[in-house]
Amino acid sequence: MLYAVGKRQIRNNAVFLAKRFTSSNPSNVDNTQTKAPSPVELVKESHFPKIDNPDLPNRDISAKAKLEKPAYEKEGFKVPAWKRAFGETFVSLFHIDMDNVRAGTISGSKYYYMCKDQGLQFTDEELSETAKFWYETLGLPRTFAMWFQITNLHVWLLFVRMRAMPFKIGKNYQQKLVDKMFKDIELRLSEEMNVLSGRIRDTYMKDFHSQMLGMIFSLDEALAQKNDDVLAAAVWRNIFNGDKNIDIVKLEAIVRYIRMQLYVLDNISDRAFGFGDFQFVGPNETVDLLSEEDKQQLLKMTKMKYEPENGKILPSHKSQLSLEE
Amino acid sequence: MSTNSYAKKIVSVLQQFPADTVKHYASFKYTQIERFCNIGGIQVPKEVKDEKAIQDKKQQVIIKLDPAKLKRMIFSETDEKPNYQNNLFNEDILKQQYKSLKNIHDNKWSKYYTISNKLIEPKGNPNYYNRLLGDVTKGGQKKEGIFTAFKTIITGRY
Known part of the structure; x- marks a missing residue:
């Protein structure tokens, strides 16, 4: 829902941005009241020279075997009609709590795949649109550890929203997301990174776990203090590995990226978020501010989609999640 | 304005950053103040030097055997300083860096994308x-x- 509105706004914005950047008047660029440039555009304006960090491991291991995407993760996947009908009957017959089930199917599957795909890369393979931002535009090293940090950042963004859901449901969503992440990391370590010893894999996983706790703590602290200074420092430590020769424009771009995602997450209702209607805004896109009217329109559209008047709700679509908040 | 004056401006903004509430492996505030002091040829403030001394002392306690340090002692090499590549910086770059840092410090983006x-x-x-x-x-x-x-x-x- 929000995404649809976001897309439309982005398209308007793109036209506006194109106009603004082609105009020769540099005073336009400084004007903070107008539309904001996307994170990619912010970084591309920087003239910072490339300075290598000798402390940074920048050796990518080529994957032994690439994990095949499961069928349900591919685009255009549809459940056969008979399975659907059987499922609906089952849910209504046994009064299954669908909010509980949805934690696994939405948070543990859909949302995790979204986080994972942001920075996924393999040596000698072309990068996806989002991965280009992290590895090419920002110049981060193409390593497994970096992929983990990027995934972790996106997991945290979702965590912030999940905390604002009803306690029991939100906690379940968080749990499923983390479970799936570590299951996936273990699989990747053994299949792709060729770590065959279970004991060594466990040590790595413990390491990743403490990294995750540290990163989530720092970002939470930044959010609680409502201060971009703290957020920038947390990003510098966790994404840029404490690089002394940091380009501060890049730091600003990520701060902007995080704030933009939080803004979208803030404006999406529990119901739409819980049903998997959220998508991360790409780093080359920008979100316009929503007016009060837009917000009302958004609520109306959400209500129309999930609880249409005079419309039947399927047993699997029943939910306690709020449509307003 | 010269590179020196921009570096001074950057350092003064960095000095307004809050100190880390929890000790981390590196402090953004102090490492960057040191870096931009170096680039602009400004004297490093005393608080930063003190902080660095404390950190170095801690490191000495943690790492008892540092091969690099031993090697340096034996072959009496001079202490190598981090390479900030000062020659690459010009006024234009420092101006951009200052602008971005100011945006971060002024909470530009959290004010733009306000969350409820x-x-x-x-x-x-x-x-x-x-x-x-x-x-x-x-x-x-x-x-x-x-x-x-x-x-x-x-x-x-x-």
């Missing part, structure tokens, strides 16, 4: 961020009473 109380005081766990901040400001040293601890364990809420 929905995320700051999440309804599933309204006290989450307050509790976190309360702990952080006390350096994580605050002890929890036995009853509140039990409540936390049983309900999972803070």
